[in-house]
Amino acid sequence: MSNHFETQAIRMQTERSQFSEHSTPLYLTSSFTFDDAEDMRASFAEEKEKNLYSRFSNPNTTEFINKVVAMEGAEAGYAFATGMAAVFSTFGALLKAGDHIVSCRSIFGSTHSLFTKFLPKWNIETSYFKVNETDKIESLIQPNTKILYAETPTNPAVDILDLKVLGDLAKKHNLLLVIDNCFATPYLQKPIKFGADIVIHSATKLMDGQGRVLGGIAVGKTDLIREIYLFSRNTGPAMSPFNAWVLSKSLETLAVRVEKHCENALAVAEFLENHPKVKLVKYPFLTSHPQYEIAKKQMLLGGNIVAFEVKGGVKEGRAFLNAITMCSLSANLGDTRTIVTHPASTTHSKLSVEDRLEVGITDGLVRCSVGLENVQDIISDLKQALSVI
The missing domain is CATH 3.90.1150.10 (Aspartate Aminotransferase, domain 1)
Incomplete structure (x- = not known):
């Protein structure tokens, strides 16, 4: 497979079925079958890679995830029903009561509400820095700080944060750097190159590009995505196979x-x-x-x-x-x-x-x-x- 962006977006797709279809079909099924009791046991024990239930994985969501993982230069990913489901699930999976976030103040309104109204219910607090005050980030870091978060370009004022500065700070203080890359898409910007551990997208926006479906995705390091997957597998914010099929086709253009x-x-x-x-x-x-x-x-x-x-x-x-x-x-x-x-x-x-x-x-x-x-x-x-x- 070529490593060129456009070729990956078009040619990376689910293995063809016995019908030799040119374009990936829709897999509108809630669950999948097993050959026998041992196949079922081994699949649930994760001794083999197999689709079990579409809340966990589905050929359509897997194809969409694999494309974005390749585009971002990530290791793994998980797809969500909406962009905000991706944001919430990332923080819900990676944080525990008593943890602390340092975030840029210029973030999407619903993310701000998550940080100020909902995460405090679980004793997770957030300290903000302004776009032009990255030099103050270190003063906000506490012993319990776990995540450094930003979106760039910002919504709605289109300010830009220096990803290298954020990456260097996160590495220096052993923090997880989480970046919302929705406005740029992986075609224009790859935060992982600058040290991001997790990259989040609202796929509803430019990834779909035609105002048709909702979706979200988080990609990044395998061990972190594993935690996000387990959290999401149990809490249920998974992307639908139909939306994944639409979004995978959208990535081709x-x-x-x-x-x-x-x-x-x-x-x-x-x-x-x-x-x-x-x-x-x-x-x-x-x-x-x-x-x-x-x-x-x-x-x-x-x-x-x-x-x-x-x-x-x-x-x-x-x-x-x-x-x-x-x-x-x-x-x-x-x-x-x-x-x-x-x-x-x-x-x-x-x-x-x-x-x-x-x-x-x-x-x-x-x-x-x-x-x-x-x-x-x-x-x-x-x-x-x-x-x-």
């Missing part, structure tokens, strides 16, 4: 899709940066991005998310969204369709102004997930919507 997403996003970012009603634009491969040099060092291209601030505030941000005609107003991202969101009045509206500003969400911030439409049509829609504010 990931490289070509992401390249076009990035090409369109850069053009949109450059347009916005020169618009008189736009106060600020953040896109990792714009030279004006505060972490541009870091992004160029660890990412192949800049991704498909552009964050920009319209002049004014919440009122102007809402007016901009109301004037959109072609682009979609949705909470998703990484779709073929361009999506615009105003976090201050929607996804992060329940946070205080101070909390929003702490993670870079100003009242006028707009997150644009740039799709695959003709880029001039995307720009024309944004241009006419900006003209009303």
Whole structure:
């Protein structure tokens, strides 16, 4: 098998059945049969590798996992029903009561809720550092710190954290480095190269790329994935075979899709940066991005998310969204369709102004997930919507 990304994505598939199918079929079965009592005993004792029950494994989920493992340069993986199931199961499996997390504050809202509302029920606490304060991480590390966590690029302000710095710190203090690589995908960025132990994705986003199914995956070191597998085998957040089949097929076009997403996003970012009603634009491969040099060092291209601030505030941000005609107003991202969101009045509206500003969400911030439409049509829609504010 070639080690080229695109070839692996297309040619790595489940062994063909007696029907010699060209494309992997769906295995919509809840369980699997055994030849005899000894075969069943040995399979459950894990003396042989065999599918037992689709909550544990299934040919479709195995194919999807194997592809992502190869793409990320990992050793093993497990697939989940959603991205947040992957996040929760990773922490649930690897932490115990009394453990401590050090995390970047700029993380997905549901992950923040997990850290602040739910994990404390089990006496697991989290200390936060800001994106531009990685020099303060060491001061937050405690004797019971187990995991260093970050997502990069961040959601929704598209800030970049230096993966090498995080990897070096994790190694120095014997911490597990867990990275959410959802915005970049393994095509643009491979955190394991910089020292990550576990890499998490919401496969719902660019991995699917067409807004069809939910999914999540965690890949990394074999011994850690084994713990995550055992936790998940018993708690039940497994990915469905159908979603795994869809996502495995989606990975076949990931490289070509992401390249076009990035090409369109850069053009949109450059347009916005020169618009008189736009106060600020953040896109990792714009030279004006505060972490541009870091992004160029660890990412192949800049991704498909552009964050920009319209002049004014919440009122102007809402007016901009109301004037959109072609682009979609949705909470998703990484779709073929361009999506615009105003976090201050929607996804992060329940946070205080101070909390929003702490993670870079100003009242006028707009997150644009740039799709695959003709880029001039995307720009024309944004241009006419900006003209009303």
